Amino acid sequence: MATSRAPERRPRITEVAAAAGVSITTVSHALNGKGRISDATRTHVHEVARSLGYRPSANARSLGSGRYGLIALKVSMLGGSSAAFVEFDYFRRLLNAATSAALEHGFALVTLPGGSADGEPPPDFSADGMIAIDPEPGDEALAAARQRGLQIVSTGRDLDDDATPWIDTDHRNGTTAVLDHLAASGAKRIALIALERVNSFAIDITGEYEDWCARNGCEPIESRAVADYSAATGREAALELLSTPNPPDAIYAPLDGLGLGALSAARELGLDVPGDLMLAACTDSASAATSKPGLTSLSLAPEEIGAGAVDMLLELIGDPSTPIKNRYVPTKLVVRQSSRSAS
Amino acid sequence: MATSRAPERRPRITEVAAAAGVSITTVSHALNGKGRISDATRTHVHEVARSLGYRPSANARSLGSGRYGLIALKVSMLGGSSAAFVEFDYFRRLLNAATSAALEHGFALVTLPGGSADGEPPPDFSADGMIAIDPEPGDEALAAARQRGLQIVSTGRDLDDDATPWIDTDHRNGTTAVLDHLAASGAKRIALIALERVNSFAIDITGEYEDWCARNGCEPIESRAVADYSAATGREAALELLSTPNPPDAIYAPLDGLGLGALSAARELGLDVPGDLMLAACTDSASAATSKPGLTSLSLAPEEIGAGAVDMLLELIGDPSTPIKNRYVPTKLVVRQSSRSAS
DNA sequence: AGAGCTTGCAAAAACGTTTTGGCAACCTAC
């Protein structure tokens, strides 16, 4: 246990240069893929650096390059509304992936205090770029960042500015998959708990639902649009849908929170799930898996979104003239008891 | 709108020195409270710096001082368990406050991927110190950080190492307040949903509950200890407590999630709250305020905890010989319908 | 075979602070 712990300084770039028999310029160029050097030298330097366990000093690097070495993560959700409450799990996974991706490239990721809702403005703070998680229209902090010429990447499209590079969940195809599955399981009248169209995902989901109904010759059945995603709200919306003369035999609740609420609504009404009513949700958080019955849910890929956003942003920071490559990330339907056909 | 936007470089320390008629050494010393300089000069430099809008470069400062300019926030909760699910609101507020506090002192706060649960280890990453949120015994990352000689401050006491400086919620007095209130409202048999003793708060709450009962000559009524804080768990624990021959007339569920679960348990049993059963919880998240009936809850001070932990840590980083001043942060009981006496 | 590229690398100048060491000037005490 008491391993002798020599000071064990980490090697500097100078030492790598010496060991490789080149100048520090060459080491820097080789490691950053910048200057004009032969492939032989480049790989040689890489090897030496690795064998020495060299890790450049983030501070020196930033000082030298005139950057800050920081990227900001801005989550409207963190502002004050606890709307996206249930989606903590999603946020957690996204944040972890983004942090790791940033760290790998020598950048630190700072989670900024959310929207303008909470009191004091954030202390003036400089970063090289910003990632906006599901930006909401009219976000002031985002507009300010744009004004200052900060590089921005959003997860979910930014409805205020479609020039902002984005990485987004492929909600249109995801929604199709959910509806197809419900129909295949025998559902004839599939209803939607509609979302207020303040996010690109709300637009995609409701839009695709309507398109799907049109394509399949079904009558669209939508609740009034909900603005928060809590179980309480989901319960009310489901009760509304189910208390009509000709109620649906399946409900798509496009967030797990809403889906869990719909589940308790069904219980209250004495409806068997999936016998009398099929249920599907979206996000696939832990609670969807452990509910009784298990809730069929569209599994998203927060890790890919988080890491992807960071990668895009870092490319832009490295070279602002990088062509923008927006990207949709596919989803995966996880079928559970709540939509399993009896057969 | 199209305000002419001159490049508007922020002033360097050199310019402050020139404007103040002193050397940059003196400016640095004055601003950091370090060297030997007269009070007159010190305040003069401060004024000049402020009037010029001077903000030191975090990178240069770190490079010069040999620091990293980073502090890590480590949350066991973020690891993989979604146990502390409902407490998102608490976490959000704590994180925002900590981030702001760090930024104010020129440090960036990085939220580290959680426990060893999730796959890949975090990329090796250097910080000047670490804040551990409610550390759980046997946390490897924490042990590793300690090994490396990192400064650590925990929120909630670290059961593995009581030498770790901490800032903690005053759960003992908070629990007393809750129980006193319930008793004052007429409760005769107050039960506790017990928590597994893996955290200092679990120890404090269950310990104080037992002490209070002893002091007041009451019989302690505890559920078996729960390990996660979800509503489902709270419901089960409450059902267990309420289905005994001589059931309690009040329950303290020491987390909002558990409290909400207890509330639905009461509903299922047809018990009126607060008429047949009084309920109190802890954390005072948004859902406690909006439930029906409103849930009496012990309001914590995540902002004070977060900012306080950062301040403590920065003091230690600045001067490791700073005497440790552990601190309890008081709570405030928010009384709502769920424990209001009929009278 | 010399003008003009291109290629591969190195020397040195930033980047903006903190920190160390030194030097006057001023006190104090004998």
Add this chain to the structure above:
DNA sequence: GTAGGTTGCCAAAACGTTTTTGCAAGCTCT
């Protein structure tokens, strides 16, 4: 009135990179 201590400040050397500039050596033309 002078040795020894203190006070107030400054010059200069780090800190560890990136980036700019320069310079040979090797090609490709004509």
